[in-house]
Amino acid sequence: MFKKILIANRGEIACRVAATARRLGIKTVAVYSEADANAKHVAVCDEAVLIGPAAAKESYLRGDKIIAVAKATGAQAIHPGYGFLSENAEFADACAEAGLVFIGPPASAMRAMGSKSAAKSLMEKAAVPLVPGYHGDNQDADFLNREADRIGYPVLLKASAGGGGKGMRVVENSAAFKDALASCKREAISSFGDDKVLAEKYLQRPRHIEIQVFADTLGNCIYLFERDCSVQRRHQKVLEEAPAPNMTDERRAAMGDAAVAAAKAVGYVGAGTVEFIANQDGSFYFMEMNTRLQVEHPVTEMITGTDLVEWQLRVAAGEPLPKKQDELRIHGHAIEARIYAENPEKGFLPSIGTLRHLETPQAVNFELGGTLANGLGHPAAVRIDSGVREGDAISPFYDPMIAKLIVWGADRKQALARMSQALAQYQIVGLAANIAFLKRLVEGEAFATADLDTGLIERNHDALFPAAQPAAEGALALAAVALIEAEKDASAAQSGTNAADPWGQALGWRMNTAYTRSLSFTDDYTAAQPAKAYNVQITYRDADWLFNRPASADTHPERLSLMSQQGTDFSIKLGDTAWHGSVRRDGDVFHVFTGGAHYALAYNDPMAHAGETEAEGGRLTAPMPGKVVAVLAEKGKDVKKGDALVIMEAMKMEHTISAPHDGVVEEVLYAVGDQVADGAPLLAFRAA
Ligand code: MV4
Numbered sequence: 001m002f003k004k005i006l007i008a009n010r011g012e013i014a015c016r017v018a019a020t021a022r023r024l025g026i027k028t029v030a031v032y033s034e035a036d037a038n039a040k041h042v043a044v045c046d047e048a049v050l051i052g053p054a055a056a057k058e059s060y061l062r063g064d065k066i067i068a069v070a071k072a073t074g075a076q077a078i079h080p081g082y083g084f085l086s087e088n089a090e091f092a093d094a095c096a097e098a099g100l101v102f103i104g105p106p107a108s109a110m111r112a113m114g115s116k117s118a119a120k121s122l123m124e125k126a127a128v129p130l131v132p133g134y135h136g137d138n139q140d141a142d143f144l145n146r147e148a149d150r151i152g153y154p155v156l157l158k159a160s161a162g163g164g165g166k167g168m169r170v171v172e173n174s175a176a177f178k179d180a181l182a183s184c185k186r187e188a189i190s191s192f193g194d195d196k197v198l199a200e201k202y203l204q205r206p207r208h209i210e211i212q213v214f215a216d217t218l219g220n221c222i223y224l225f226e227r228d229c230s231v232q233r234r235h236q237k238v239l240e241e242a243p244a245p246n247m248t249d250e251r252r253a254a255m256g257d258a259a260v261a262a263a264k265a266v267g268y269v270g271a272g273t274v275e276f277i278a279n280q281d282g283s284f285y286f287m288e289m290n291t292r293l294q295v296e297h298p299v300t301e302m303i304t305g306t307d308l309v310e311w312q313l314r315v316a317a318g319e320p321l322p323k324k325q326d327e328l329r330i331h332g333h334a335i336e337a338r339i340y341a342e343n344p345e346k347g348f349l350p351s352i353g354t355l356r357h358l359e360t361p362q363a364v365n366f367e368l369g370g371t372l373a374n375g376l377g378h379p380a381a382v383r384i385d386s387g388v389r390e391g392d393a394i395s396p397f398y399d400p401m402i403a404k405l406i407v408w409g410a411d412r413k414q415a416l417a418r419m420s421q422a423l424a425q426y427q428i429v430g431l432a433a434n435i436a437f438l439k440r441l442v443e444g445e446a447f448a449t450a451d452l453d454t455g456l457i458e459r460n461h462d463a464l465f466p467a468a469q470p471a472a473e474g475a476l477a478l479a480a481v482a483l484i485e486a487e488k489d490a491s492a493a494q495s496g497t498n499a500a501d502p503w504g505q506a507l508g509w510r511m512n513t514a515y516t517r518s519l520s521f522t523d524d525y526t527a528a529q530p531a532k533a534y535n536v537q538i539t540y541r542d543a544d545w546l547f548n549r550p551a552s553a554d555t556h557p558e559r560l561s562l563m564s565q566q567g568t569d570f571s572i573k574l575g576d577t578a579w580h581g582s583v584r585r586d587g588d589v590f591h592v593f594t595g596g597a598h599y600a601l602a603y604n605d606p607m608a609h610a611g612e613t614e615a616e617g618g619r620l621t622a623p624m625p626g627k628v629v630a631v632l633a634e635k636g637k638d639v640k641k642g643d644a645l646v647i648m649e650a651m652k653m654e655h656t657i658s659a660p661h662d663g664v665v666e667e668v669l670y671a672v673g674d675q676v677a678d679g680a681p682l683l684a685f686r687a688a
Helices: 011-023 040-044 063-073 089-097 107-114 116-125 141-151 174-192 249-265 297-304 308-316 412-425 435-443 473-495 606-615
Strands: 004-007 027-033 047-052 077-079 155-159 168-171 197-201 207-215 221-228 239-242 270-278 284-290 333-340 357-359 382-386 401-409 427-429 516-523 533-540 545-548 558-566 569-574 577-586 589-594 597-603 619-621 626-631 644-650 653-658 663-668 681-687
Touching: 004 011, 004 063, 011 027, 011 040, 011 308, 011 382, 011 401, 027 040, 027 063, 047 063, 063 077, 063 089, 077 308, 089 107, 107 116, 116 197, 116 249, 116 284, 141 174, 141 197, 155 174, 168 174, 174 197, 207 249, 207 308, 221 249, 221 297, 239 297, 239 435, 249 270, 249 284, 270 308, 297 308, 297 333, 297 382, 297 401, 333 412, 333 435, 357 577, 401 412, 412 435, 427 577, 427 589, 435 597, 473 516, 473 533, 473 545, 473 558, 473 569, 473 577, 473 589, 473 597, 473 644, 644 681
Parallel strands: 004 027, 004 077, 027 047
Antiparallel strands: 155 168, 155 197, 207 221, 207 270, 221 239, 239 333, 270 284, 333 401, 357 427, 382 401, 516 533, 516 597, 533 545, 545 558, 558 569, 569 577, 577 589, 589 597, 619 681, 626 644, 644 653, 663 681
């Protein structure tokens, strides 16, 4: 076995590979770009070497630099992960020339599977089922048109050099063939530099079912069953599961045998995936072979109790496969959801930024070889593979995946329930994420009943993209309580030694005056819809509050009380209903996580904004005529943006004047009880 390997990747897969290496006592060398100097994968490896600027072309795709680092650090082998150099035959050759083991298939196998039409010819010889079609060299338009007529419409034209759905055209009838061919060839030449196309029978409502194969250098080749990856969006997988729902043992064996035949036909070694499209009737056809470890490999690990990275390392070191075909069984069901920094409501636009707050489900993180919760070698029913931690950034340079959430259940129903629960526990603040979308997807009728095909998301568009719902009353009440309690804490902290000051006790101070205060929130980063505004009235009472929504139709004040608070977790009672939730404050935005939903409520403090416009001049002014009821600011004291400085009472409401920036209070111009005129400066303030 290797003593030291280099991991030529970043993010979750680099961390994933490092975890297995560590467990096997293999030292790891990370490579990283300038953007990744503080990345998790750098932290989890034993050594790390900077290889270039953020752009992948200048760093993670620089095979020459990576090989030089491997030589310099004494690594014996290179694990390429997925993406980047993982399917680059030239890189595999260059590794061999440098005396390094490429942890992946032989370059010849990658090349053989690189061209669609050449691969199909090989598969045909190996008796792997192919979609009825033509994949030969004759590219004459009349000839291809006759072939399409023979195949029968609809026909699908595909760029031979293509992949990932690019360069495909559906042709409905013979009359439309030549125009479609010309346009397909134009796209093929501009996208892939090769205008060769193939024609296939077009399958309606197909499923994407892939078989995990593994081969060693001793001539053994086996399959580790299938994954159903039908739930995709623009050829990006969203959910993957194993085993495939409604698969029979006979069909599984037939697909497994076909996949092994495909791998053997190209002299495959290592981990590979043979992709099939399957008709609803169960017939299946070879599509392509992915000559790498795939993103979704954990669902296979979960149901087979294997560590596929360990298998890769053993095979690359010349050892035999750890298991034989008849030693493999399917245990239970696993589902993976890809958690992305993206905004489903805005066309899945990637969301760039910092993970200001990240709380993952109650998962025992994947500790390879831990105790068995599912009887298999996996410590948990919930596994999270991630390359980022709280405080890390999702940058524009790389794939914006935050994590893979993988759950295991004794059956599909249990796995689904666990997925739903885990998604409800996921808390992400700082960027838009696809959690709510995934939750709707796994809880939706189509996925729950395994009515799977590659069009599932499009077909269920209305259910998956419902009109924005107004924030739940309980979410608003939780935000209000969190706001009031935070003000109390801030006030207590600010008064410090001055504990005798009645205004230092708390801001909810006026116990007997039934003081009413108006709070205004708006939806924050909720998508395409215009933000809704919520006005909440809070009336302070001895031991609780009254909560009212003046704008809502049948308005009546409800009793609101704080039952308990532990850090950012609140239990409140609104009327007769108890609400539990976490409230995370990010600047002016209160992120309320309750009932499995995430509400981002921006608090609009009119005083803070009034102050903001005035602050350039160094002053904060009274928004209207009124009386000063509390002065929290002290001359010469440093304050943070948002700290309450002065509280005024005007028009029977209280108004908090807060620091518009971090800075220093240079002068306090009024005392408690003073009347102030509209627009009067209250403080002299200098921004830091
Ligand atoms: C097809 C097909 C229907 N009929 N071939 C898309 C990407 C490429 N790997 C193969 N693809 C397809 N080939 C025939 N003859 C439908 C697709 C297809 C698809 C396949 C797998 C997963 C998602 C897909 C989404 C749209 C179309």
